[in-house]
Amino acid sequence: MYRYTTRQRPSEPSPHTETEPFVRDAPTVLSYAALGCWTFWLYAFGPALTLLRDELGFSYTLLGVYELLWATGAALSAVGFVWAARRLARGALLWCSALATVSGACLFTLGGSVAVTLLGAVVFGLAGTMMLTVLQAILSDRHGDRRDRALTEANVGAGASAVFAPLVLGALATSAVGWRATFAVPAVVLVALYLRYRRQPLPAAPQHPAAKGSGRLPLACWLFAVLTAVSSAIEFCLVYFGPQLLIHTGLSAAAASTALSSNYLGILLGRLLGARLTRRPGRAVVLLYASLAITGPSFVLFWLTDRPALAIVGLFLCGVGIANLYPLSLALTLGAAGGKEDQANARSQLILGVVAGISPFLLGSLADRHGLVAAFALEPALIGICVLMLWGGLRARRSAT
Template sequence: MYRYTAKADFVRDAPTVLSYAALAAYTFWLYAFGPAVTLLRDELGFSYTLVGFYSVLWSVGAALAGAGFAWVAGRLARRALLWCSALVTVAGAGLFTLGTGVPATLLAAGLMGLAGTTMLAVLQAILSDRHGSQRDRALTEANIGAGASAVVAPLVLGALAAAVVGWRAAFALPAIVLAVLYVRFRRQPLPAPPARHVVAGAGGLPAACWLFIVLTACSVAIEFCIVYFGPQLLLGTGLSAAAAGTALGANYLGILIGRLLGARITRRPGRSVALLYASLAITGAGFALFWLAGRPAPAILGLFVCGAGIANLYPLAIALTLDAADGREDRANARSQLVIGLVSAASPYVIGTLADRYGLAVGFALEPVLIGACALLLWTGLRATAASTSST
């Protein structure tokens, strides 16, 4: 294994390419999962409550992965952890598609959440170890593939569902990609954690790091609430259920374009904070248009603009989290996935509860609260970072 050394040039070497491709494969499963559960419900006839339970189990698995990642990462090499988590995720996808009933597919949802999030965390760790202070650029570029998967996965799933092979074949595609990556990169040395992990890894995380962890979780919650309930709000504009589900693709397209632009902007250092503030402003403007439009065309435009703003929130927030970890990047990475798992399970539930009592438009008032909270957390976290730097 080689250790990271600071470089002026940004190099997309073998570990970087591997991380980009594996992240795209994992994200394909993530964005295909929701539509697949809908198709599974049509086959097995279970309740809407059970539909939500599939997502809850995925989120619980993700939270467990976050709780245990730092411990596991301290005992396994990056390469072993990556390929083991990839193998278990493939097994979970196989169980989900080949399982014949609710218990097996529920177990598969939890397994994919657990192993898939572990794979996500180790990929982020590899990029962080490899690129150091340029991790914001690496994470932003890595999420371009994730954005492409978000656009492509539902389309591929729908196309195969209408074909003879059926929707389950879509879940084999990421497994094939990971198998090819394993054959190509299985002997590839991966960056080891910087030596300071050994010295500083036993302590707690700085306050700024915790603020950025919550920022990361809130940014994910903004996206998840749109994904879960956006099509339901579109029904109020006069769209059919099928058209509303298809229109959500505008949000995914906005995410992809936003990440392409974000990758270009972050080529120069020092732009991440300004991009984060701009992304929050764009997200707020797009969501307001979507929320208040009342007609299909402006609502769909709002979804697209909102997606363009959401695009760079997660990669830049997780980069700030790792930057502020003070040599405890694995622990910060783990805690961020834990909090994300908890918030991902809770935020759609809060919107659903508010919607049942007061209507969906009122329930969506949670979104501006989350956007405002992100801005406050970013400002507070930056001040805490500056205070910590000045004191040392």
């Protein structure tokens, strides 16, 4: 186990080698837990908007504005991360962004008006994405070439949050406590983490003499960043419109919404499997190709069947397939950054915010014009783009070396 200070000398050899045991030390555990807090908020936000709309009586168009403002905040965060990372230590950036995210949760849940809750959505997207990005940076700084395993394991907690956050929200919404208490759960956990780890030194950004300045990111890094964004868009399209397609098979709206949990369960199981498979280094590319190979046929089963049971099975298998696309794609993006990991991390989140925001909107527009079943042809196109980006990124990486 390595002891970190606020600076790492450029002359020191990198501690990240393939022969070093993978150690879940304090910075790693902190990152895993804090990422779970953020994803709990993320997966509670969508269902909470439905409840908020019922209380405040705003339109479906305004409902979309909440999502748009969240994405806008996320994009602004991605733009500003490199600037902030150059001026603040990892610890200061983490705890400041965590505090701001808690503030966003307070504005969103306690605002009592459309204007204040909209402001909360912006703060949520801005501060939450900043916290996500710095957590990813800490794991990358700490584990170097083994970042694929660290990011995959970290997203196991994200998968668990995807399963439990809507369930907790629904349970509290029907209780005397109310749905707003759901957003206090991650805040309490973050306070506990701060009290436990506030004095814990976190790994500093590695110093790469050759990477100084404002040079461009390598082509492979950009292609892998697009892969990261498009793979996330596949998931968002399923989350937003999957229940609507299940209704076409004969399920009621309530049953279709509940059946979406099969996708979340698939994501959780897929990430548990991915965490096991990435215990040995060098498996990220093979696992990515395997994940895309599972996602394609599984989506076709979900998309084209008229039997509810088969559609739910397809949705579950889609979750297994897409589970590891984001963490492994991000690991490839950071690995191809050529010493500009912070810049690559920020750019990947910026592209993700744009692509993941546009894709569901595009699918909805196509559905209004051509029907939902036809509109879902967008998903195979996104899967095909992922295959092309992975192949192109690997080829560009080989050419660069």
